[in-house]
Structures are given as C-alpha cells and as structure tokens.
Amino acid sequence: MPxxxxxxxxxxxxxxxxxxxxxxxxxxxxxxxxELMDFFGVSRITVIKALDELSHSSHIYRVKGKGSFxxxxxxxxxxIDGSSANGALEDASMKIFSVVLPYSEQxxxxxxxxxxxxxxxxxxxVTTHNSEYKPDREREIIQKLRAxxxxxxxxxxxxxxxxxxxFGDMLIDGFPFVMIDRDIKELHTPHVYSNNFQGSYDIxxxxxxxxxxxxxxxxxxxxxxxxxxxxxRGYCMAQIDAGITLQPELLISDLISSDDPAENNxxxxxxxxxxAASRVIExxxxxxQPPTAIVxxxxxxxxxxxxxxxxxxxxxxxxLSITGFDNLPFSNHMDVPLTTVEQSFTKMGExxxxxxxxxxxxxxxxxxxxILKTSIVIRESTAAPRSEKIYWxxxxx
Numbered sequence: 001m002p003x004x005x006x007x008x009x010x011x012x013x014x015x016x017x018x019x020x021x022x023x024x025x026x027x028x029x030x031x032x033x034x035e036l037m038d039f040f041g042v043s044r045i046t047v048i049k050a051l052d053e054l055s056h057s058s059h060i061y062r063v064k065g066k067g068s069f070x071x072x073x074x075x076x077x078x079x080i081d082g083s084s085a086n087g088a089l090e091d092a093s094m095k096i097f098s099v100v101l102p103y104s105e106q107x108x109x110x111x112x113x114x115x116x117x118x119x120x121x122x123x124x125x126v127t128t129h130n131s132e133y134k135p136d137r138e139r140e141i142i143q144k145l146r147a148x149x150x151x152x153x154x155x156x157x158x159x160x161x162x163x164x165x166x167f168g169d170m171l172i173d174g175f176p177f178v179m180i181d182r183d184i185k186e187l188h189t190p191h192v193y194s195n196n197f198q199g200s201y202d203i204x205x206x207x208x209x210x211x212x213x214x215x216x217x218x219x220x221x222x223x224x225x226x227x228x229x230x231x232x233r234g235y236c237m238a239q240i241d242a243g244i245t246l247q248p249e250l251l252i253s254d255l256i257s258s259d260d261p262a263e264n265n266x267x268x269x270x271x272x273x274x275x276a277a278s279r280v281i282e283x284x285x286x287x288x289q290p291p292t293a294i295v296x297x298x299x300x301x302x303x304x305x306x307x308x309x310x311x312x313x314x315x316x317x318x319x320l321s322i323t324g325f326d327n328l329p330f331s332n333h334m335d336v337p338l339t340t341v342e343q344s345f346t347k348m349g350e351x352x353x354x355x356x357x358x359x360x361x362x363x364x365x366x367x368x369x370x371i372l373k374t375s376i377v378i379r380e381s382t383a384a385p386r387s388e389k390i391y392w393x394x395x396x397x
Contacts, residue, residue: 007042011050019059019070030060030068052130056141062127095124097356098145099154099349102133107326107345108156111180114349115154122357124151135162142166152176152360154352160185160226176360178352182226190359191369192352194343196227196325199374200234203323203341204295206376208242210384212293212321215239215250216284218305219297222253228297231325235295250291252280255301277304281312292321292385299324299331302338306381310335317383327377337379347372 018024031039036047051068054060062068097119101108112128119126127150131138135158143166145153152175157163160182167184170177178190207215217235219228236246255276284291296302302324306316314320316336324331327342351370 006049007040008046008049008053011036011040011042011047012053015050015054016057016059024070026070028070030070032067049130052128056129056137063125095119095122096127096150097124097152097154097353097360098127098129098150099156100129100131100138100141100145101156102131102138102158107328110345111154111156111349111352114346114351115353116349118350118353118357124357131158133158135159139163139166142170146170146175152178152356154178154180154349154356156180157182157184159221159224161224176356178356178359180348180352185226188368190355192348192355192372193227193369194348194372194374196230196374197234197237199325199341199343199376200231200295201238202234202374202376203325203339204235204238205242206339206378207293207295207321207323207382208238208244210321210382212385213244214247214289214291215293215295216252216291217250217295217297218252218255218280218301220253220255220301231297247289249287250284252284255280255297273300273304274307277301277308278311281305281308281314285312285314293382294320294322296322296324299326299328299338299340302340302381303330303334306334306336306338317381318386321382321385323382331377332379334381336381339379339382340377341374342377343374344372 015024015030024030030036030051033044033047033051036042036050037044040047051060051062055062055068058071060068061071097115099112099115101111108128108130112126116126127145129141129145131141138155138158142153142155142163155177157167157179161184164184164186167177167187167189171187171189178192180192182193183189183191204215215235217232219232222228222232232251239246284294294302294305296305302322306322309320309322310316316322322338324338324340325343327340331338331340351372355370
C-alpha cells in the first residue's frame, strides 16, 4: 500500500480541523459536492469518499436532496429517526431508506440513482453509506441504521461469507432488506442481481466463435463472491458445451490477494493492480500453450491486464484478446476499447428499491429474487486468434 496520504483524507482532515476548532458549528451546511470538487481540485469520487468518512465518524450527517451538515455533537452518533437535536429530521414518520455499498465508484452512483428514482415515487429519502469492503464496518453501519429505525436497507454485501448472523437475525426479525449483486450462501435472502452465468457464457461463446480454444479466466476472490463464481461457471460451461476440454492452468484466481487493502480501490491505488496484472500476464504467457484470449472478472481487471500485456510488447487484439465485465464508462476509452458484458446497475437499484418498498409495506412479492439480463458489448479488444504462437523469452521448449 502506498505511503502517500489519499486525496480524500486531506479533505477529511480539513473539515475535522474546522469542526473541532469551532469554525464550523453544529447545523452548518458544508459546500456542495461540485463546490468541493472545484475547491480541492479533485474528482467527485474523492469528494464522496471524504463525505462518507466524515459521516461514518459522526462529524457530519447527510440528507439526500438537502446536503451535508455538521452534527450537533460529533462525539456521539447522530440518529436519522428524528432524535437529532439539529431538527433536520424531526418527523419520525418520514420514509427514510438506506443504501449500503462497499464503494463509492461509478457503479455505486448508478445503483443509487436507480434506487432514488423509486423511493422518490413514494416521497422517500435515501441515506448512503460506504462499508469499504470491511465486514466489521458493514456490521456497524447496519446495526446503527436499524437502531435509527430506517424503513429498510438495500445492501451490496462485502462478500458472500461474512455477517451471516447479522443477516439471519434481520430475517428472523422481519426487518426489510434486499441484497444486490451477491447474496449470502447459506441464507435465502431477497436478492437482485444480473445473470452473471449467462453473461460470462455468452462472451466466452463469442470468443469460441472467433476461433479461440485456449481461453484464460482471471479473477480475485473466486470462492468468496457468488457473482464471480457464477461468471467462472459460465466460462466453464461455454467451453464444455463447445466440446473444449477445460485447462486448469488457465484459471488464475489470485489476481490480487484478498488481504491487500488496495484490492477494492483500483482507481485510487492502481499500482498494486498493475503489478499483479503484470505477474499474471508473465505467468500465462510462459505456459507451453499460452492463451489466445483472457476473460477478466471485471472491467478494472481487464484494464490492468491490457496495460501490462501492452507494456510487454503483446499486441491487443492481434496477439491476445481481452474481455471484461460491467461495461463501466472508461471501458470505451481504454488504449484499445474493451469488449465486455454490460449489466444495468441503474436497473439493479430500481428493482431493489421496488422490492424493498413492497416488503416494507407488508406486501408479498411473487419471487424472492430478481435476475436481470446482460448483453455483450463488442469493441476492438477481441479478434480471431493468429495461427502462430506468441514469442515469449521466458518460455523454452
């Protein structure tokens, strides 16, 4: 992990100093996100991250559609059920829902936008919280939200294995919540997710149709995250259905260690991801039969793999095809525009909010899960494989 202080921390430190020094008094409204972006010269992602930190430490509280305000007592929790002394949310009948995400990246914005659209239809407000892929923080946030008596919570869990007791108790108590993207393996929770299996199956089938027979799958946290595992299953079944023998050496499930704090922050800490991708490319290309295509678990992984391969002199796609998953905005603006699988995060947020509203109102939904369709976006990072092998100095016959 780089020793340099993250940009968002400078913003956090600035406001903590102003709050504790008395320049900002309880109830003071902070500048808007746009004003903070201009003042500090940073991206919206960095501003959101800083506000999340200040909210989590109870220095500020945030009201969707109104802004961020200095807490009445930054040493104590500020409740959102009407008990805060600032009076901003004194009406306990307000329809307040919460969204807990493990990040504040582009995906998070789209999920939130979709959820807001549905909650606004019933006059609801939304609070957002960033768990940072930390199970303990996720637990703390959810417990606080329940104590604050929010109407319900949309949860993008840190993993498919943590906090099973917390989610089990929520089911026992009948507390309304809906999970998105991934679920908890042992529990039958309300769940909205994309068809990860089909998306991966389709893009591998597309590569096979181009003529590829040696296709690698590169990911992190294969067994820990259900959505990634389903993408791997789709990768396997597409090859089996095409009569292609699976090649275990082409599965790379440790792109970056799950213990590395940088794993879930590729936009803020790109260096560990690039170095990990470089090791993977070298490892794959040193095989006696190297892959002609790589299926990455997401667009970020694909981006770093592409950068690493190109730095090593491997031409994309003439020598190596690479695909991603998510269709994030940057995927169309990479050195070589990325072929990927698109999933609608806005629709995911909408459907999760709709299901949550129904459950909070006591309505019985027809199904406990909603599966959203995916589609392939074909760009310039894929092509038919060349007949000759890639020359790789590290490999000797």
